[in-house]
Amino acid sequence: xxxxxxxxxxxxxxxxxxxxxxxxxxxxxxxxxxxxxxxxxxxxxxxxxxxxxxxxxxxxxxxxxxxxxxxxxxxxxxxxxxxxxxxxxxxxxxxxxxxxxxxxxxxxxxxxxxxxxxxxxxxxxxxxxxxxxxxxxxxxxxxxxxxxxxxxxxxxxx
Numbered sequence: 001x002x003x004x005x006x007x008x009x010x011x012x013x014x015x016x017x018x019x020x021x022x023x024x025x026x027x028x029x030x031x032x033x034x035x036x037x038x039x040x041x042x043x044x045x046x047x048x049x050x051x052x053x054x055x056x057x058x059x060x061x062x063x064x065x066x067x068x069x070x071x072x073x074x075x076x077x078x079x080x081x082x083x084x085x086x087x088x089x090x091x092x093x094x095x096x097x098x099x100x101x102x103x104x105x106x107x108x109x110x111x112x113x114x115x116x117x118x119x120x121x122x123x124x125x126x127x128x129x130x131x132x133x134x135x136x137x138x139x140x141x142x143x144x145x146x147x148x149x150x151x152x153x154x155x156x157x158x
Contacts, residue, residue, distance in 0.1 A: 004042070011035065012042075062095050070099045082107045 004012070015028045023031070033041050062070075066089065073085050082100065086093040100106060134140035 008032075008036070008039075062091065062099065066091060066095075067099050067102075070096055071103060074100075074105075 012028060012032060015023060015031050017023055029042055033039075069089055070085060070091065073080060073088060080088075082096045083093050085091075086096045089096075097107065131140065
């Protein structure tokens with residue numbers, strides 16, 4: 001088995017290409033052998049493994065200054081989204097997320113869940129009217145009323 005250095009793996013990635021300009025595994029194996037004749041031939045399997053390994057863990061392309069800039073922007077205004085930060089610094093969104101992860105931070109999105117809707121007041125009035133009608137019709141029975149540590153009551157309507 002051939003053990004490839006990081007530079008060899010990057011070369012394989014460059015040979016594979018991207019977008020519409022990708023090469024087959026067989027072409028990459030041939031090109032790699034031509035470039036490094038002193039190495040044992042790599043197999044298509046090792047080329048695929050290298051591609052997948054680098055795709056999962058791409059080399060971090062951000063410099064320390066860019067990472068610091070990203071952290072400063074997020075420190076100054078923590079409500080700025082990661083996408084806005086990426087656009088402002090001309091850095092990819094995934095790089096911003098990687099910087100956050102490296103600094104034990106994570107993005108979050110505030111989602112209000114208990115907001116009033118337009119028809120909430122109407123539904124509350126309807127509930128009260130139904131309860132008043134049940135009291136008037138004597139179909140509402142309060143069986144258990146307890147106001148100790150936990151306020152508990154049970155209503156039954158017939």
